[in-house]
Structures are given as C-alpha cells and as structure tokens.
Amino acid sequence: MSLIVQKYGGSSVATPALIQRVAQRVVTARRGGHNLVVVVSAMGKTTDGLVALAEEITDRPSNREMDMLLSSGERISMALLSMAINAMGCEAISLTGSQCGIITDTAHRKARIMEIKGDRIFSALAEGKVVIVAGFQGVSLDREVTTLGRGGSDRTAVALAYRLNAELCEIYTDVDGVFTADPRLVPNARKLDTISGDEMLELASSGAKVMEAKSVEFANKYNVTIHVRSSFNEQPGTIIKREDAMMEQVVVRGIAHELNEAKVTFRGVPDRPGVVAGIFSRLSDANVNVDMIVQNVSESGITDVSFTVRKTDMRIALGICEGIKDKFQAKDVGADEEIAKVSVIGVGMRSHSGVAAKMFQTLADEGINIEMISTSEIRISCVIQASEVERAVRALHAAFELEKEAG
Amino acid sequence: MSLIVQKYGGSSVATPALIQRVAQRVVTARRGGHNLVVVVSAMGKTTDGLVALAEEITDRPSNREMDMLLSSGERISMALLSMAINAMGCEAISLTGSQCGIITDTAHRKARIMEIKGDRIFSALAEGKVVIVAGFQGVSLDREVTTLGRGGSDRTAVALAYRLNAELCEIYTDVDGVFTADPRLVPNARKLDTISGDEMLELASSGAKVMEAKSVEFANKYNVTIHVRSSFNEQPGTIIKREDAMMEQVVVRGIAHELNEAKVTFRGVPDRPGVVAGIFSRLSDANVNVDMIVQNVSESGITDVSFTVRKTDMRIALGICEGIKDKFQAKDVGADEEIAKVSVIGVGMRSHSGVAAKMFQTLADEGINIEMISTSEIRISCVIQASEVERAVRALHAAFELEKEAG
Numbered sequence: 025m026s027l028i029v030q031k032y033g034g035s036s037v038a039t040p041a042l043i044q045r046v047a048q049r050v051v052t053a054r055r056g057g058h059n060l061v062v063v064v065s066a067m068g069k070t071t072d073g074l075v076a077l078a079e080e081i082t083d084r085p086s087n088r089e090m091d092m093l094l095s096s097g098e099r100i101s102m103a104l105l106s107m108a109i110n111a112m113g114c115e116a117i118s119l120t121g122s123q124c125g126i127i128t129d130t131a132h133r134k135a136r137i138m139e140i141k142g143d144r145i146f147s148a149l150a151e152g153k154v155v156i157v158a159g160f161q162g163v164s165l166d167r168e169v170t171t172l173g174r175g176g177s178d179r180t181a182v183a184l185a186y187r188l189n190a191e192l193c194e195i196y197t198d199v200d201g202v203f204t205a206d207p208r209l210v211p212n213a214r215k216l217d218t219i220s221g222d223e224m225l226e227l228a229s230s231g232a233k234v235m236e237a238k239s240v241e242f243a244n245k246y247n248v249t250i251h252v253r254s255s256f257n258e259q260p261g262t263i264i265k266r267e268d269a270m271m272e273q274v275v276v277r278g279i280a281h282e283l284n285e286a287k288v289t290f291r292g293v294p295d296r297p298g299v300v301a302g303i304f305s306r307l308s309d310a311n312v313n314v315d316m317i318v319q320n321v322s323e324s325g326i327t328d329v330s331f332t333v334r335k336t337d338m339r340i341a342l343g344i345c346e347g348i349k350d351k352f353q354a355k356d357v358g359a360d361e362e363i364a365k366v367s368v369i370g371v372g373m374r375s376h377s378g379v380a381a382k383m384f385q386t387l388a389d390e391g392i393n394i395e396m397i398s399t400s401e402i403r404i405s406c407v408i409q410a411s412e413v414e415r416a417v418r419a420l421h422a423a424f425e426l427e428k429e430a431g
Numbered sequence: 432m433s434l435i436v437q438k439y440g441g442s443s444v445a446t447p448a449l450i451q452r453v454a455q456r457v458v459t460a461r462r463g464g465h466n467l468v469v470v471v472s473a474m475g476k477t478t479d480g481l482v483a484l485a486e487e488i489t490d491r492p493s494n495r496e497m498d499m500l501l502s503s504g505e506r507i508s509m510a511l512l513s514m515a516i517n518a519m520g521c522e523a524i525s526l527t528g529s530q531c532g533i534i535t536d537t538a539h540r541k542a543r544i545m546e547i548k549g550d551r552i553f554s555a556l557a558e559g560k561v562v563i564v565a566g567f568q569g570v571s572l573d574r575e576v577t578t579l580g581r582g583g584s585d586r587t588a589v590a591l592a593y594r595l596n597a598e599l600c601e602i603y604t605d606v607d608g609v610f611t612a613d614p615r616l617v618p619n620a621r622k623l624d625t626i627s628g629d630e631m632l633e634l635a636s637s638g639a640k641v642m643e644a645k646s647v648e649f650a651n652k653y654n655v656t657i658h659v660r661s662s663f664n665e666q667p668g669t670i671i672k673r674e675d676a677m678m679e680q681v682v683v684r685g686i687a688h689e690l691n692e693a694k695v696t697f698r699g700v701p702d703r704p705g706v707v708a709g710i711f712s713r714l715s716d717a718n719v720n721v722d723m724i725v726q727n728v729s730e731s732g733i734t735d736v737s738f739t740v741r742k743t744d745m746r747i748a749l750g751i752c753e754g755i756k757d758k759f760q761a762k763d764v765g766a767d768e769e770i771a772k773v774s775v776i777g778v779g780m781r782s783h784s785g786v787a788a789k790m791f792q793t794l795a796d797e798g799i800n801i802e803m804i805s806t807s808e809i810r811i812s813c814v815i816q817a818s819e820v821e822r823a824v825r826a827l828h829a830a831f832e833l834e835k836e837a838g
Binding site: 041043044074077078080081082085088089090092093095096097099100102103104106108110111116117120123129167169276277417 | 484491501502503504506510513515517525
C-alpha cells in the first residue's frame with residue numbers, strides 16, 4: 025500500500041471544528057487505500073501565545089526551557105486530531121517527536137534533524153494505524169526536547185517523507201498553492217500547477233510564505249515530491265518536484281516580495297582588505313543572518329557597504345556597526361526599515377538573457393528607484409522603497425505576462 | 432545538604448505573576464541552604480480547558496490520547512517556573528514525568544506509580560540545580576505517557592519525597608492548612624498545627640479538599656512528613672506525620688463534609704445471599720466507586736439497600752440498578768442527589784467512647800434527620816439532607832469545642 029505524508033499547519037487545525045474537518049480528510053484518504061503519516065503544527069496561534077507567556081516571565085528565557093514550553097503545543101493538536109480520527113472509526117495514534125525517534129542536534133530553538141529512527145511509526149503503520157506526528161519537535165542526542173524553529177513542521181514532514189520513502193508529501197495550508205505573485209497584491213496572479221524545486225526554493229527565500237525555504241531545499245536535495253494545497257477545499261494545489269526533462273522551462277515562473285527586511289549602510293569606509301570581513305564576522309557571532317550585501321565601486325579609496333537583515337535583527341546589527349565604526353574609520357552608519365525586496369524567479373533564466381534588463385526597465389518606467397541588486401542563476405532581486413512594492417510587483421507580473429498560461 | 436520536595440498546585444501557578452512569586456519562594460529556600468525538587472501542576476484551570484477541548488471533539492476520547500493531551504499542561508507551567516528561577520540567578524531545570532523516570536502501570540488517566548528511577552533528578556541535583564518536575568504524569572512500562580488522575584501531583588510529590596529520602600514534603604496550596612472544619616462554613620474553625628496521617632486520611636476521604644486521599648495514604652505508609660501550607664503567605668501550615676508517642680491524642684480533631692455524593696436505594700429486595708454481591712460486582716465492573724453501603728435490618732425477608740456514589744456516577748449506578756431490578760425481584764430503585772455527608776474524625780476515638788452518641792444527639796437537637804451511618808475506628812459519618820449541612824457542621828464543631836486549643 026502506498027504511503028502518503030500529510031502536514032497540516034496551525035491555521036488548518038486552529039479550532040476543534042477545523043480539526044474535525046482535517047480528520048475527515050485523513051479518514052477519506054485512508055479509506056482510499058493509503059497508509060498515512062500526518063504531521064501537525066500547534067493549533068492556530070498557540071505557539072505565539074506560549075512565547076508571550078514566556079516573555080511575561082523573563083526577557084531572556086533559556087532556549088532549553090523555551091523548547092520544553094513550545095513543544096506542548098503540538099501535543100495538544102495531535103492528541104485532539106487522533107481522537108477525532110478514532111471517533112470516526114479509523115484507528116489512529118499520536119506520537120511526539122521524541123517517541124518517533126526524531127533525533128536532532130543540541131541547538132535548542134533551531135535544531136537540525138540528524139536522523140529519524142521511526143521504530144514506533146513503523147510498528148503503528150504495520151498495525152494499520154494512521155500515525156499522527158508532532159511537527160516542529162525532536163529529541164537531541166543528549167535526550168533533551170528540541171524544536172526546529174519557525175516552519176519546522178514542514179521540515180518534519182519532508183524528512184519523514186524521505187525516511188519512510190513516501191510516495192508524496194502533502195503540505196496543507198490556508199492558501200490554494202503557489203501563485204505567480206501574491207494574489208493580495210496582484211488580482212490576476214495565477215496558481216501554478218507545477219514548479220521546480222529550485223524555483224520554489226528561490227521563491228521561499230525571497231518572501232513567498234507558502235513553504236519554509238529549508239524544507240524546500242531538503243525536499244529538493246532528497247527528491248521528495250511535495251504537493252502544496254489548501255485544507256479548506258478539494259482543489260489540487262501546486263506540485264513541487266525536482267526538475268526533469270518533461271518540465272517546461274519557462275523563463276519567469278513568479279514574482280516574490282519581502283517586507284520583513286531592513287537595510288543597514290556603513291558609509292565612508294576605507295576600501296582595504298579585512299574591513300568587510302570584520303563587519304560580517306561580528307554579525308555572524310551575534311547570530312544575525314545577512315541576506316543581501318552590496319559594496320559600492322570604490323573611488324578615492326573610500327567605499328559604502330550596505331546589507332539587509334531581518335527587521336527584528338536591525339537594532340542588533342546597528343549596534344554592532346556603531347561599535348566598530350571608529351575602529352574601521354567609517355564616516356557613519358545608517359539604517360532604513362522602509363524597504364522591500366522584489367524578486368523575479370525562473371529556471372529559464374539559465375538559458376535566456378534579457379530578464380534583468382526587462383526587470384530594471386519595468387521598474388524605471390514606473391519611476392521606482394532601485395537601491396540594491398542581487399542575483400542568482402535563476403533569480404534577480406531588487407531592493408526598493410516599501411511604499412512602492414505593490415506597484416512594482418503588479419508591473420513586473422504584467423511585463424512578464426504571468427497571468428497567461430505558459431507554453 | 433538537606434533535600435526538600437515542594438509541590439505547587441494549579442492555583443499557586445495560575446498566572447505569570449504568581450509563577451514569579453513561587454520562583455521567589457523557591458530561590459529563598461535554595462539560598463537558605465536546601466536542595467530542592469519542585470513539583471508543579473498545570474496553571475490554574477488549564478487541565479479543565481484541555482478536557483473541554485477534547486469534549487468538543489468527541490464524547491468518548493481514548494484514554495491514551497487524553498493522557499497525551501493533558502500532560503501538556505505541566506510542561507507549560509514547569510518550563511515557565513524554571514525560566515523564572517533561572518532569571519533570578521539560580522540554576523533550574525525542568526523535567527517531564529518521563530524524563531524523571533516516573534514509571535507507572537498502563538492504566539491511562541488513573542495510572543499508579545510503580546517506581547521512580549530518577550537518574551536525571553540525581554544528576555541535576557549533583558550539579559546544584561533546582562529540579563522542577565511535572566506533577567500528575569509518568570511514563571508506562573510500554574513507553575506511553577500516562578497521567579495519575581485528579582490530585583495526581585500530590586502523589587508525584589509524596590512519591591518523590593520518599594524516593595529521594597527528603598527531609599520534608601511541602602504541599603503549597605491556596606488555603607492556610609488543615610482546619611477543624613471548612614472555615615467558609617464555620618467562622619471560628621481553627622487551623623491545626625499538626626495532625627496524624629490516619630486522621631488526615633479520614634478527613635481527605637470524607638470531603639476535606641486540602642489534599643488527595645491516596646497521597647496521604649502513601650505518605651502515611653512510607654512515613655513521609657508533609658507540611659500543607661499556603662503559597663500566598665509566609666505562615667506555617669499544618670504538619671501531617673505518622674503518629675508518635677509525643678502527639679496529643681485528642682478525641683475529635685475535625686469535622687469534614689462532602690457534597691459530591693448521591694444516594695441510590697434499591698428497595699424491597701429479597702433478603703437472601705448473593706443479592707448484594709450481584710449489585711456491587713456490576714457497579715465495580717462499570718468502574719463506579721461506592722462509598723457508604725447500608726442494608727436495613729430485614730423484616731419479613733424483604734430489605735432495602737442504600738449506597739452512595741460520586742454524583743457524576745449516579746446516572747450509571749441508577750442504570751445498572753434498573754437493569755437488574757427484575758432479576759433480583761426488587762420493588763423499585765430511587766436516587767437522591769440532595770444529600771451531604773458529615774464526618775467527625777479523631778484518633779482519640781480509639782480509646783474514648785461516647786463520640787457517636789454525642790454526634791447523633793447533636794444532630795437530633797438540631798432536628799436534623801440521619802439517613803445513613805458508617806464508621807471507622809477513628810471516624811463517624813452521617814448522611815443528611817444537603818440543605819442542612821451548614822447547620823450540622825457548625826453544631827458539631829461547637830459540641831466538640833473544636834474552636835478551643837486542645838490539651
């Protein structure tokens with residue numbers, strides 16, 4: 025019998041009524057002849073609520089205790105889902121990350137899955153049970169409860185699909201699939217039937233919220249086919265799979281945008297070896313992830329260095345730069361929170377030129393100033409002012425004719 | 432260094448502010464030179480909230496999944512308490528029942544502790560940490576999460592105090608200790624400084640809510656000294672310990688009352704062997720606990736059998752009796768929810784007669800009708816109408832002069 029891994033996000037299990045709906049979907053799939061492993065997130069905003077409780081206690085909770093706290097959320101949702109499935113006459117059992125043998129490293133709150141033992145999953149499946157697994161959590165090599173960080177439930181699902189050699193990994197969410205752009209910004213954005221793993225990875229890393237980037241990367245690497253779809257209707261969503269010869273190589277697949285970054289600029293730095301390394305090693309020590317980095321062409325031996333970080337890290341980044349300003353003889357340090365990043369993504373860029381030129385021209389025609397640029401083999405990203413993001417995404421969507429079916 | 436086990440009930444950790452207060456108390460005790468193991472219940476009404484969630488899903492949740500669900504409550508409170516203690520500069524670590532090696536049988540929702548391995552508790556204590564333990568939960572011999580039933584956190588604390596050979600087991604609650612009667616009914620009820628384990632057991636079994644009866648029984652059996660006290664002030668509470676020669680043997684220690692029982696009467700049953708056994712074996716099969724049983728003196732070979740059960744079990748008990756009425760040729764079956772049980776308790780009854788007579792006379796003087804009577808070596812209980820319970824408790828408290836210091 026084929027095995028399917030399904031994952032339901034927090035919005036899909038936010039209330040008992042929604043859990044009943046998910047249970048009905050699981051039971052239908054089970055009666056359709058599939059073995060099922062179902063990964064669940066915590067109900068709705070439970071995790072945020074637990075974080076808020078911890079913040080009432082202390083502003084510096086230990087990561088170990090945060091993981092103990094946060095891991096309670098999925099216990100609740102998985103037990104309720106298991107009860108609901110049992111009540112529909114279909115045998116189910118819920119298992120924690122620890123009970124599944126989801127072994128992680130010891131990095132609390134951002135643990136990485138090292139191995140999935142899965143003994144109890146295998147024996148429950150052999151008994152014909154639907155297995156409900158707590159997403160987002162595992163147990164470390166030193167027997168401590170760990171969590172995988174935001175979006176961790178996606179990673180649990182993909183890793184399980186790989187470990188169990190599942191036919192498919194279905195990611196259920198509150199949107200209908202992956203779109204050519206955010207439908208809230210672009211009314212004629214089109215749902216994609218398929219997308220390559222590489223493209224999905226660039227989309228996810230560029231602000232598309234449908235799936236967590238690390239999970240897409242993992243699925244891509246281990247050839248796990250994903251179906252992203254809505255838990256609120258029966259429509260098929262978007263299939264994400266490794267590129268194959270059959271897949272149409274469209275030039276531009278979609279437009280992503282990101283509003284959660286801020287730009288920090290280190291101005292008037294002497295352009296000599298070691299300065300940039302000095303800045304970024306300090307940011308790295310402080311666990312600040314830097315996204316884009318741009319260094320201006322140097323004239324007269326003085327240069328500007330700009331980089332983007334998550335908005336929540338801006339204050340820390342700014343503090344670090346202020347602290348080393350004098351040492352590196354920089355003129356000053358500035359920051360801008362009111363920025364947006366727009367990205368154009370498509371595997372066809374590998375073989376087609378002219379995408380960058382068309383993107384820059386489109387933004388120029390709209391009178392939108394480009395502040396930073398970065399590219400990958402299949403992506404071009406521009407930082408612009410946040411107030412112009414809607415106009416930029418709509419204009420790019422139209423310019424690349426994404427409302428039309430490709431081919 | 433001496434070891435103290437402290438247990439904080441749900442009302443003591445109901446909010447982040449109360450958790451901070453508990454943390455302060457723990458830190459003070461730690462700095463006072465004690466090793467500490469702290470058992471916590473779930474915050475406030477968390478467990479009731481989880482039960483209500485399950486009821487929204489199904490009216491027959493599996494006990495295994497209920498335990499998975501309910502055990503999340505203590506994870507939250509213990510992680511928050513551990514964070515709060517850490518934030519005060521005192522090292523703490525929280526451990527689940529499973530992590531502590533609290534091994535139980537497999538009876539979900541009413542598991543019994545079989546053994547406490549405690550390896551991780553011992554090593555954390557050796558590292559100088561305050562150990563926070565999830566009350567109410569364990570792990571069964573077949574590696575399933577179990578809960579101990581209502582009041583289970585008290586049992587966790589007492590069992591740990593025994594296993595760790597603690598000097599004292601402090602049970603923190605929202606009342607100041609054990610009183611000669613419920614202070615809400617009897618304004619001049621007096622807090623007892625000490626009480627024997629036997630007396631406390633009878634009080635707890637007779638409706639005093641301060642501590643769970645099974646925990647008192649366990650403490651009594653294994654000679655664990657308990658200090659029941661309030662987490663809301665610094666006053667000493669009541670010491671519960673095995674009787675010793677030094678303890679004053681007062682005749683009556685206190686009055687308890689219970690409003691959560693109902694009376695079922697099987698009327699007009701032929702008085703022949705096997706009838707009563709037939710009724711009670713069926714009740715036992717249905718897991719209905721029977722408290723008092725009274726069979727009237729038989730005249731003309733026909734008798735009445737009355738018994739009390741918890742109000743929540745009354746419907747089941749009634750159904751069972753209706754079902755066997757014809758088989759046992761009983762006339763009819765009746766039930767009364769509006770009853771109360773009042774009990775007079777004291778170890779001195781062993782050597783003093785006249786307590787029963789005085790109790791019956793006191794109730795008679797008040798015009799209160801006694802419907803059922805049961806006794807133990809150190810307790811006399813009477814079932815009366817619920818509407819008369821306040822008057823009964825006050826009259827008995829006065830008759831036995833409990834407002835006065837004994838001796």
